Amino acid sequence: MFRFGVLGAAAINRDALVKPVNGRDDVELASVAARDRTRAVTHAAKHGIATVHDTYEAILDDPSIDAVYIPLPPTLHERWAIAAIEAGKHVLVEKPFADTARAARAIRTAADGAVDDQGRRLVVMEGFHWRHHPMAARMLDIVASGEVGELVDVSGAFRAPILGKDNIRWNADLGGGALADLGCYVLHQMRTIVGEEPRVASARMRRARGVDRSTTAQLAFPSGVGGTLDCSLASPKPFACRLHITGTLGTVKAFLPVLGHLGFLRVSTPDGRRRIRDWSGTTYDHQMESFVRAVVDGTPAPIDVDDAVANMEAMDRIRAAAGHPNQTGPVT
Numbered sequence: 001m002f003r004f005g006v007l008g009a010a011a012i013n014r015d016a017l018v019k020p021v022n023g024r025d026d027v028e029l030a031s032v033a034a035r036d037r038t039r040a041v042t043h044a045a046k047h048g049i050a051t052v053h054d055t056y057e058a059i060l061d062d063p064s065i066d067a068v069y070i071p072l073p074p075t076l077h078e079r080w081a082i083a084a085i086e087a088g089k090h091v092l093v094e095k096p097f098a099d100t101a102r103a104a105r106a107i108r109t110a111a112d113g114a115v116d117d118q119g120r121r122l123v124v125m126e127g128f129h130w131r132h133h134p135m136a137a138r139m140l141d142i143v144a145s146g147e148v149g150e151l152v153d154v155s156g157a158f159r160a161p162i163l164g165k166d167n168i169r170w171n172a173d174l175g176g177g178a179l180a181d182l183g184c185y186v187l188h189q190m191r192t193i194v195g196e197e198p199r200v201a202s203a204r205m206r207r208a209r210g211v212d213r214s215t216t217a218q219l220a221f222p223s224g225v226g227g228t229l230d231c232s233l234a235s236p237k238p239f240a241c242r243l244h245i246t247g248t249l250g251t252v253k254a255f256l257p258v259l260g261h262l263g264f265l266r267v268s269t270p271d272g273r274r275r276i277r278d279w280s281g282t283t284y285d286h287q288m289e290s291f292v293r294a295v296v297d298g299t300p301a302p303i304d305v306d307d308a309v310a311n312m313e314a315m316d317r318i319r320a321a322a323g324h325p326n327q328t329g330p331v332t
Contacts (some may be wrong), residue, residue: 074175135260149249
């Protein structure tokens with residue numbers, strides 16, 4: 001039995017960890033800890049978690065725990081991911097991987113050559129659950145097949161009204177902001193589809209409460225493909241979550257690509273238009289399968305720690321181009 005511990009009683013735990021684990025008979029969500037023990041106890045009772053540890057360190061010291069999920073604010077990811085790696089635990093880190101590229105590289109350095117108590121290479125993965133879903137694989141297959149021709153532009157948007165004044169996404173010291181919370185998905189999708197690392201041609205951030213309330217960036221890839229990244233925590237425009245792939249022979253439009261199980265693809269070429277939605281399982285279910293297989297039998301996952309570092313480096317380039325390279329601050 002593969003046993004998870006979770007550092008923090010975050011709301012995302014239900015979809016990202018509890019439900020995927022409950023759907024399997026080879027994985028157990030065994031323990032939880034939170035800064036407030038009362039929250040951890042309530043969280044454990046709600047989700048059927050057997051053990052409440054008093055501290056994050058206690059979970060890392062528990063020899064029965066194989067892996068940890070880290071849904072903490074981004075500025076805490078470096079500290080606790082490295083601590084988990086040093087304790088010999090496999091790590092699933094909620095996106096973004098860290099608050100800066102420097103922090104991401106520090107996690108990678110800690111993971112290099114690290115193994116668990118069975119001698120297995122430690123798996124350290126960023127929680128870009130969209131990438132594990134069949135929708136992502138289908139987009140890549142269509143592009144690789146040449147059906148839409150040579151890539152010309154890959155652009156995406158993720159806008160959602162997240163307005164609560166106490167929400168951590170509006171806290172710079174916790175690594176908040178539109179790019180960190182929403183734009184990181186769009187950037188990852190663009191990089192994945194093109195298969196290259198982008199240069200930032202231009203970027204603009206609209207700021208409020210110390211973070212970017214919205215970010216727009218024009219990206220240029222080495223092969224000549226261009227693209228626009230658009231994200232917002234508080235936009236007068238309606239909710240949007242989409243990816244638009246343009247080739248010389250046609251287009252692929254992905255609707256709700258972050259949650260592929262709720263979305264679909266529309267492919268348009270001179271031969272006609274078709275809608276694709278022939279998959280099952282949530283993005284989080286597929287992410288859990290990838291993570292467990294990577295740990296148990298070494299099956300390569302579609303993303304790894306190098307990919308996580310590259311995405312953070314691209315995010316830092318966007319921040320620098322927008323004139324805000326040091327948006328986030330440290331938290332102890």
